[in-house]
Amino acid sequence: MSEPKLKRNLSFVSMVALASGAVIGGWLAEAPYWFSVTGAGAAIIFPLLAILLIPIGLTFSELTAMLPFASAVDIWTTNAFGHKAGWAAQWMMFLVQVVEPPMMAFIFITAISYFVPIPEGSSVYVAIAIVILWYIISNFNIGITGKLANIFFFTMIIGSLIVSCSLFFSGHWSASNIVADGGLFPKGFHGVFIAMAVFSLKFIGFEMTPTMIEETNFPVSKMWKVILSALFVPAILYFVVVMAIGGMGPWTMVQEMGMPEPEFIKMYSLPQIIAIIAIISGILHALTTLMGFWTSSARVLYGAGQLNQLPKVFTKLNSKGQPVAANTVVLIFTIFFCIFSGDNWVQYIYAVSCVAAGLVYFACCLDAMVLRKKHPEWKRPYRAPGGNLLFIAGMIISVWIIIGSCMELNLGGYISLFAYCAIGLIMFLLVGRKTKDGKHEYVTLTPEDIGKDY
Template identity: 25%
Template sequence: MDPKKEKGQLQRSMKSRHLFMMSLGGVIGTGLFLGSGLTINQAGPGGAIAAYLFGGLVMYLVMVCLGELSVSMPVTGSFQTYATKYIGPGTGFTIGWMYWFSWATTIGLEFTAAGMLMKRWFPDVPIWLWCLVFIVLLFTLNVLSVKKFAEAEFWFAGIKVFTVIVFILIGGAAMFGFVGIKEDSAPLFTNFTNDGGLFPNGFSAIFMTMMTVVFAFQGAEVVGFAAGESEAPEKALPKAIRSIIFRVLIFYVLAIVVLAALIPWRKAGVVQSPFIAVFDSVGIPFAADIMNLVILTALLSVGNSGLYVCSRMLWSLSQNGMAPSVFGKLNSRGVPFNAVLFSLLFSLVSLLTSVVSAETVFVVLLSVNGLAGTISWMTIALSQYNFRRQFIKTGGDVKELKYKVPLFPLIPILCLVLCGISILFMAFDPAQRSSLVVGLGFMGTCYLYYFIRYGKSIKDKIILKEDHGEVTTPKSRV
């Protein structure tokens, strides 16, 4: 038997190409294919571009901080493990469970949304039946082996990336008149100057859409979880991080420029998908069906990654003594089967609450979902800041780090400030204010539960295993 399996450790079998495509495709999803139109409608063409540039900047800051931590300590628990070690077990417990809740809720939503998309082609088949098909598919991919999961995600991400590239090329050609569109003439940049110009709703509209845009970029941090199961994280991670920063910025910003140029901002928020509108305007046959398939792929990709992240986070919490020990057990393929199964079952329960108690439990889960990502990014930045300071304090030479944050400590501090600003603007938006209050309340409840349940018992015993970087505790008391 593999010695790592005997020790109950996950297997490093994910290849560099898997990590690369996962990092690239992880942030290209419904936030771009569906949410971009609403952002253009609310902030105008210039405001939408500015908001996505802001989101891209924050993502860059987060990813370089995560890069230093993940290359130095490539563990499956990712930022939950780093927070436990470099901020405190209470923070590790809170962020771990908040992040797990957020992804488990998201998985349930993705199943329903995917089933609704299938109604276009199979109107007589009930949505629940499609949900069941997708549940079986993603569960199978996640429990067979990490290789099967990674290979599926490789192709899911590839379809999304290819679609965005084709869209930018065709849309750009339509802008400059190389491809005919249904209107009399190519618009060039006339939609940037007509009907109120770049910022028709004022500069304040940019701030109101910032949190939505930041949410669209969230998912980039998933690559940190995959580091613990990657064959050569010290080589693959820096490459993946460099690619995700610049290529996603190019994909997002260029796509938004094309969308804003071809669709008047007043109409952008009322179409089902602005991508469908553009493909249809240039006469692409079956444009709606093509984008329906791509969006379906994006939803399944999110569900696939979400189930992976949920199971690994639950496994990490179990390893740290912060979740029942049963979730720390692996099957013969080195997969945390119990953690995958429980995460999937919870996602279905959260899905049922949207029908049974839409005004109570489900609203709470969505609020946690909305806030957990940004809090996680702040945790990554603070963990890197504390890690670097401790590394230097104990005599470490920064030159020895295989991947390091430039301009330290400016980068992590700026990341904390910008993420904090994003959260602060939620308080000024009546539509997001309740989510902020509920999300912060849930976070406070997690902290309170940790200190009542564990006190200092975990803090006094946690150690960092130098051989593979895992934070461990004595057997779970849960």
């Protein structure tokens, strides 16, 4: 009897929903920070950032189509620079993904407390209950995740647009609010510079799509459409929402609010149903992000197991085609972060994940350049336009993301980064699968392995 395989039950639409839904952030509570950085001009920053991230997105698209494995970043870097570099890139990728589910659980709690007050001191327990529930669901057919993603994604998009349109046509929206107190960019070039660095972190998530490539049922050559949708759907939505909020009051007012949309609705005595729709949309934002990053985190571990960098148990699938061991490790990490979420050092880990994302982006752009020279004969169902110029542009943007993220770190953040890297090194040396003589026996997947059992 053959072992279960990853189920190819994710449609093109489901992947768009998972990818875009994972990227879309919870502006319900984050919008005040956006306005504090650069006013309503944030609306223009987001689409511009999506354009700047295109080189990285197209690089991921080429690599995914050429080497369509769940190990993704790991196998790309392994083929380019060897297993040590592959594991380092994969370990950074895991950090990027695994810190999101617990954070989304708390955003969910913040939103739902609008309807049901959460007793003081109980938030951690509610968050743990949420992630345990998702852990149970995650061990069923991936098709369930895809269907839920479709429902949640399109519902929250429609809900967010309804709320934004309600603000636009409320009779209280005014363009003068957008340019008041200093203009569109009240903090000038400094505010724009900081926003261009910090707001790029709101697009983290598009890099998760390749980890689910072995569970898709559409041609790999179409993955570029999924990845670009994960950049531009959020960018357009951010633009609409920021403009809607910005027109309701001066940026100085918005930056002092907790949840601008519900607060403006209450301030101007707009129908309460609009506030409810805003809160529900915020809840769905958190859920889609949790779902996407959880799935990706588990596939990162599964992929490392494929290459023998982690024990074989990580590649074992249940009857539903789900990597239970990988899901369990993600649950453990998530509960750990939930318990210690009140401590500052966990916030450092969250910030460090953004540095890790920049490192992953840089490595993948370099991988693509090296593999074009090293293996020009490999079939590329999708070939990124621009060649080395595109990849170099992606590396430059990656460095900018790293620098911008480092600007947000303090000493504790750097200590966390080094500690995480040290743990990854120890795992690489001690945890990987070994032969009888005690040496590591790694696997390198190539295009010849597509469709095979490994």
